[in-house]
Amino acid sequence: MAACGIVGHRLHDLRHTAATYMLKNGIDIRxxxxxxxxxxxxxxxxxxxxxxxxxxxxxxxxxxx
Numbered sequence: 001m002a003a004c005g006i007v008g009h010r011l012h013d014l015r016h017t018a019a020t021y022m023l024k025n026g027i028d029i030r031x032x033x034x035x036x037x038x039x040x041x042x043x044x045x046x047x048x049x050x051x052x053x054x055x056x057x058x059x060x061x062x063x064x065x
Contacts, residue, residue: 015036016047019032019035019036019044019047020047020050020051022035023047023048023051024051029041029044029045029048032044032047
């Protein structure tokens with residue numbers, strides 16, 4: 001990846017980003033599971049947990065005044 005100018009990241013980081021974007025854009029988690037080749041759905045839900053944390057963080061910014 002260094003030859004491509006990508007330093008400080010692993011190929012797995014790109015895979016993680018792709019999975020997160022798929023889920024964020026509404027692709028069903030079972031479909032993402034198949035794309036990633038996960039045998040257990042619990043492995044795929046790790047990526048969905050990232051979205052849950054992002055949602056909590058963003059919702060904490062909401063103020064009713």
